[in-house]
Amino acid sequence: MVNLRDHDRVTGALAQVAGRLGWDQETVMPRGAAAQRGDEMAAMEAVLHARRSDPRLGEWLAAADTQAAEAQDKGLLRQIALYHDRACRVPGELASELARVTSLAQGVWAEARAAEDVAAFLPTLSRVVELRREEADALSAGRDLAPYDALLNDYEPGATQETLGAMFDALRPGLVQLREAIAGSGIETPTLPEHRFEPEVQLALASEIAGVFGYDLSRGRLDRAVHPFSSGSGADVRITTRTDATDPFNCLYSTIHEVGHACYEQTVAPEFALSALGQGASMGVHESQSRIYENQLGRSRAFTGWLYGRMRDTFGDFGVADPETFYRIVNRVAPGHIRTEADEVHYNLHVMLRFDLERRLIDGSLAVGDLEETWNSRFASDFGIAVDRPSHGLLQDVHWSVGLFGYFPTYTLGNVYAGCLNAAMRRDLPDLDAALARGETGEATTWLGRNLQQYGALHQPRALIELATGKPPEVAPLLEYLRAKFGDLYGLKLD
Amino acid sequence: MVNLRDHDRVTGALAQVAGRLGWDQETVMPRGAAAQRGDEMAAMEAVLHARRSDPRLGEWLAAADTQAAEAQDKGLLRQIALYHDRACRVPGELASELARVTSLAQGVWAEARAAEDVAAFLPTLSRVVELRREEADALSAGRDLAPYDALLNDYEPGATQETLGAMFDALRPGLVQLREAIAGSGIETPTLPEHRFEPEVQLALASEIAGVFGYDLSRGRLDRAVHPFSSGSGADVRITTRTDATDPFNCLYSTIHEVGHACYEQTVAPEFALSALGQGASMGVHESQSRIYENQLGRSRAFTGWLYGRMRDTFGDFGVADPETFYRIVNRVAPGHIRTEADEVHYNLHVMLRFDLERRLIDGSLAVGDLEETWNSRFASDFGIAVDRPSHGLLQDVHWSVGLFGYFPTYTLGNVYAGCLNAAMRRDLPDLDAALARGETGEATTWLGRNLQQYGALHQPRALIELATGKPPEVAPLLEYLRAKFGDLYGLKLD
Incomplete structure (x- = not known):
């Protein structure tokens, strides 16, 4: 458990950093920084994806004795297995691209909303939908799970x-x-x-x-x-x-x-x-x-x-x-x-x-x-x-x-x-x-x-x-x- | 050059993220977040260190034809070689620990300064000096370079x-x-x-x-x-x-x-x-x-x-x-x-x-x-x-x-x-x-x-x-x- 625990906490620290980039974007980011921010978000997502899909996680999870584990460890193993499995299913390039595109899309949406201009938003929305459908397919492939439910599970594990x-x-x-x-x-x-x-x-x-x-x-x-x-x-x-x-x-x-x-x-x-x-x-x-x-x-x-x-x-x-x-x-x-x-x-x-x-x-x-x-x-x-x-x-x-x-x-x-x-x-x-x-x-x-x-x-x-x-x-x-x-x-x- | 260029730009994007964490810490971070921020800084430094010491960089650099390269590529190769060499010399744990300790030390210094209390700052300063001396030794080992000059070179390449x-x-x-x-x-x-x-x-x-x-x-x-x-x-x-x-x-x-x-x-x-x-x-x-x-x-x-x-x-x-x-x-x-x-x-x-x-x-x-x-x-x-x-x-x-x-x-x-x-x-x-x-x-x-x-x-x-x-x-x-x-x-x- 020590390896898993340490690895997971470092991933958690990096996830906090990535999340705070989002906060920064919505509150204090200069408007001219949007494109660079997309690259930064994509780079952070690639780091997180690589950590979560790290093959050692799979080995450590397999070696962990879930029967003997205390309740707290069981919960931790379940949550790590969840993100490990997810990351293994989604190609890293797709995860990065989604981070970049959605970072930029947010600005496009805000401008379109201010201008009451649906047409200005739709091409971007199409691209986001396309990428998320691709991700939903990757997440549901070979499982008895509808693509939409695969997305839903990111927010509400177990719901359909x-x-x-x-x-x-x-x-x-x-x-x-x-x-x-x-x-x-x-x-x-x-x-x-x-x-x-x-x-x-x-x-x-x-x-x-x-x-x-x-x-x-x-x-x-x-x-x-x-x-x-x-x-x-x-x-x-x-x-x-x-x-x-x-x-x-x-x-x-x-x-x-x-x-x-x-x-x-x-x-x-x-x-x-x-x-x-x-x-x-x-x-x-x-x-x-x-x-x-x-x-x-x-x-x-x-x-x-x-x-x-x-x-x-x-x-x-x-x-x-x-x-x-x-x-x-x-x-x-x-x-x-x-x-x-x-x-x-x-x-x-x-x-x-x-x-x-x-x-x-x-x-x-x-x-x-x-x-x-x-x-x-x-x-x-x-x-x-x-x-x-x-x-x-x-x-x-x-x-x-x-x-x-x-x-x-x-x-x-x-x-x-x-x-x-x-x-x-x-x-x-x-x-x-x-x-x-x-x-x-x-x-x-x-x-x-x-x-x-x-x-x-x-x-x-x-x-x-x-x-x-x-x-x-x-x-x-x-x-x-x-x-x-x-x-x-x-x-x-x-x- | 394509591999080197792409790898370098992702590292650059992550370095921007790490730098912005520093900005955040000095301007908007809640004071109670200092310890967690140390962990976040350490995690980002570990990511950057791993990228900069990536053995593939060494292979790509060795394979690059510096004779044939244009001036712009020569400069890029020189700068990448500089950070790759530095990262290879410094153990990743030391780099992370320095990031964590200096993140925390900044808050200790600010409080000590406000309180006019040198004694409150010295233990932290001792630890920072100790870690930087360790790093200086790692950077200068086996080279005709004084430890202080190794640190100086981080800020002013070529100066002694x-x-x-x-x-x-x-x-x-x-x-x-x-x-x-x-x-x-x-x-x-x-x-x-x-x-x-x-x-x-x-x-x-x-x-x-x-x-x-x-x-x-x-x-x-x-x-x-x-x-x-x-x-x-x-x-x-x-x-x-x-x-x-x-x-x-x-x-x-x-x-x-x-x-x-x-x-x-x-x-x-x-x-x-x-x-x-x-x-x-x-x-x-x-x-x-x-x-x-x-x-x-x-x-x-x-x-x-x-x-x-x-x-x-x-x-x-x-x-x-x-x-x-x-x-x-x-x-x-x-x-x-x-x-x-x-x-x-x-x-x-x-x-x-x-x-x-x-x-x-x-x-x-x-x-x-x-x-x-x-x-x-x-x-x-x-x-x-x-x-x-x-x-x-x-x-x-x-x-x-x-x-x-x-x-x-x-x-x-x-x-x-x-x-x-x-x-x-x-x-x-x-x-x-x-x-x-x-x-x-x-x-x-x-x-x-x-x-x-x-x-x-x-x-x-x-x-x-x-x-x-x-x-x-x-x-x-x-x-x-x-x-x-x-x-x-x-x-x-x-x-």
């Missing part, structure tokens, strides 16, 4: 489009029913009055709230970027946010969301640092943390009561009369174009749209050239409103430009996990709301840290949720939570 | 302590004579009146002046750091500066200095990018650029006349009546503790002190425990003033903490080169002062770009200076420049 599809099918009717009941309730939720919220002041408040949720800024930092994200593991976990002078919730809730991701990484047991166990268990589990911080905690009536007070202290009278109105504004349900700004009822419908389209891009039944029209007609049918511009449609998310196919469904999976975790946490912490109302999240974050976050990637995703909640994951708790919360807000009688 | 020592001996009497003549002139140079120069405004002006000297911010950036530095090559060359609210020259002239380094890197021929030729020829040549930008151009009477006007526009009346007084303030000669703030007459005396002490640290005749006392007594004898606190003495520079032994003398060598280049440039550009007086540096920077910067590492340092100036480097032009400038300022009659 079938099991996720079944989960989404179970979820969808409940969401649609809830949405329609809300639309038919006749209740008009208030919106935020027009007011200017100074961006620098938003950032200062976001930084304070990050601390309230337990984010340790001595091992992280908060910067601005086009797309909010969390990056890094161990002692250097950085988050970004963005500001809109008329909508402070964009900044504040994206910060709380990213803090959920970042706190997960910061809470993984220190002895796992830089190893294959020193990171979240999967993207789905990761998203469960970001969503539970953002929604079940951050948008709860109790916490929004405290936040309302802090916003009054910070911004003065911003036209919202009382905490209950504030709570209703923060939880307003309405169809909209943007996934990241969607309410809890609509959010997963955005994800399902992407899930369905990206599967067809990867299986070849949908051409990139037809993507915009397909997106727009599906959107109109799902949401009842038309896409008015590309940045409100196909160009809104960075994911596909950087090759993240198979990633979107983990968002909804994360919401389902968050529902399960929230039910278990509320059962264990009956007085949580009293603490949240004082702006104290420690009880909740400690519960999540102890029951889930500390384990890093030691357990597989479903097993981890079961360990934390006592039950296998299921959609019911999320639906129950949503029905209770929005039933109350909109005075619904739901059967 | 003997040739540099002889050059410094030729320079020193002239500097001492000049300093004494100034002290005996009875002329008191004015100093900057007390005034507050808003740091953010200083930074904005520094950014403007960086542009005036040709620094391309679309391929770079300007940030604050404890120690001003320039970092990176090709399309991503970043500089840092620092601000002092009562002394804007600290910010402005350190910016011009770093811009000299950065413009050199930005002006190297694009076809050399990421290759072993895609960087400055040596640290001495690099310093010639930073010093000529800072001093021969930036502190000239012509340019300071323009700068005076811009500072009046920017800061209003700051208590300096006219451009001539401003010129005298900017060029005031007085002994001081800090190398980076020293005037042009004293600067090289600071370097000579360090050169003499660090040679003894490396040859073992001076123990780290005796360093402070030796520094302080040598300083008192050279400068006639006592060191009043460690941050004004031994702890002022970051260099030794990060293992840069053999680096300091390249500063004085750079001044000597700058003297040669300035004489040749002034001969070719008789009307330069008229342009500088309008804040136009283009004639000068174009001259430097065409005659020197574009070549990158194609030529060896002395050959490059000869190519640019038509003569081998010598100390006389620097001394003549200093005597003319300060003789005029202080009304001296020098024989």
Whole structure:
């Protein structure tokens, strides 16, 4: 195990370096450096690929006595075997080329989005899709695994489009029913009055709230970027946010969301640092943390009561009369174009749209050239409103430009996990709301840290949720939570 | 050549990544990430060491026909052979350990400096000295080369302590004579009146002046750091500066200095990018650029006349009546503790002190425990003033903490080169002062770009200076420049 352990930690350190290049690109990189950055990313990917496909790993794995191994070693062996197998299947040149192309594609996407120019993006997207299909073929060759599922497994080990599809099918009717009941309730939720919220002041408040949720800024930092994200593991976990002078919730809730991701990484047991166990268990589990911080905690009536007070202290009278109105504004349900700004009822419908389209891009039944029209007609049918511009449609998310196919469904999976975790946490912490109302999240974050976050990637995703909640994951708790919360807000009688 | 070229460019890309980790550490890294960063630096150094010592490089180099090769290929083969030989001599574990220890040592030094606590720094410095001595032994083993010279060669290929020592001996009497003549002139140079120069405004002006000297911010950036530095090559060359609210020259002239380094890197021929030729020829040549930008151009009477006007526009009346007084303030000669703030007459005396002490640290005749006392007594004898606190003495520079032994003398060598280049440039550009007086540096920077910067590492340092100036480097032009400038300022009659 010593050889494996040492080799794995050095790989982990290099993966942190490569990840930080991504952070740098999104926050501080000079715009003229894009092409060189592509070469740098490709070179780092080649290094990582060579390490992960190192034949000695295969020998050491074969020699390791998994029967005798302790639980911690078993988990480590599983995770190393996973990346070793993956790297052995994908040619190094393809891995490098993907790193180069996606690094450049990100800039192309950002420019196309700013210019509302789908045509400027499509050739690049075609190339990314082509390379990822090639990779999916390499990953699934000779295995009973669909190419799309091979990609999905990068983000959610063990998941398939079938099991996720079944989960989404179970979820969808409940969401649609809830949405329609809300639309038919006749209740008009208030919106935020027009007011200017100074961006620098938003950032200062976001930084304070990050601390309230337990984010340790001595091992992280908060910067601005086009797309909010969390990056890094161990002692250097950085988050970004963005500001809109008329909508402070964009900044504040994206910060709380990213803090959920970042706190997960910061809470993984220190002895796992830089190893294959020193990171979240999967993207789905990761998203469960970001969503539970953002929604079940951050948008709860109790916490929004405290936040309302802090916003009054910070911004003065911003036209919202009382905490209950504030709570209703923060939880307003309405169809909209943007996934990241969607309410809890609509959010997963955005994800399902992407899930369905990206599967067809990867299986070849949908051409990139037809993507915009397909997106727009599906959107109109799902949401009842038309896409008015590309940045409100196909160009809104960075994911596909950087090759993240198979990633979107983990968002909804994360919401389902968050529902399960929230039910278990509320059962264990009956007085949580009293603490949240004082702006104290420690009880909740400690519960999540102890029951889930500390384990890093030691357990597989479903097993981890079961360990934390006592039950296998299921959609019911999320639906129950949503029905209770929005039933109350909109005075619904739901059967 | 194709194999060599491709291999070299990937190594170059990875070296850029490693260098940017250093930038990150000095500008944006969370303080709690220091230990992990040491592991990351060590892992990157191991990757670079493995690439540079790759046995295939030796085979390809042996097979390359250096006789038939074009000049460009000859230069590339020479540079690759240089790093290959170096990497083969130094054990990979030592290279990694040095990267880890110096990454951590930098933080220890910064804290010790802030606390004025030499004792807190010495154990770390001892370890760095020990590792670098070990490396120097590995580099010089079996060669007719002193260990210190092996380190020096990392920064200045072909230089030895003997040739540099002889050059410094030729320079020193002239500097001492000049300093004494100034002290005996009875002329008191004015100093900057007390005034507050808003740091953010200083930074904005520094950014403007960086542009005036040709620094391309679309391929770079300007940030604050404890120690001003320039970092990176090709399309991503970043500089840092620092601000002092009562002394804007600290910010402005350190910016011009770093811009000299950065413009050199930005002006190297694009076809050399990421290759072993895609960087400055040596640290001495690099310093010639930073010093000529800072001093021969930036502190000239012509340019300071323009700068005076811009500072009046920017800061209003700051208590300096006219451009001539401003010129005298900017060029005031007085002994001081800090190398980076020293005037042009004293600067090289600071370097000579360090050169003499660090040679003894490396040859073992001076123990780290005796360093402070030796520094302080040598300083008192050279400068006639006592060191009043460690941050004004031994702890002022970051260099030794990060293992840069053999680096300091390249500063004085750079001044000597700058003297040669300035004489040749002034001969070719008789009307330069008229342009500088309008804040136009283009004639000068174009001259430097065409005659020197574009070549990158194609030529060896002395050959490059000869190519640019038509003569081998010598100390006389620097001394003549200093005597003319300060003789005029202080009304001296020098024989």
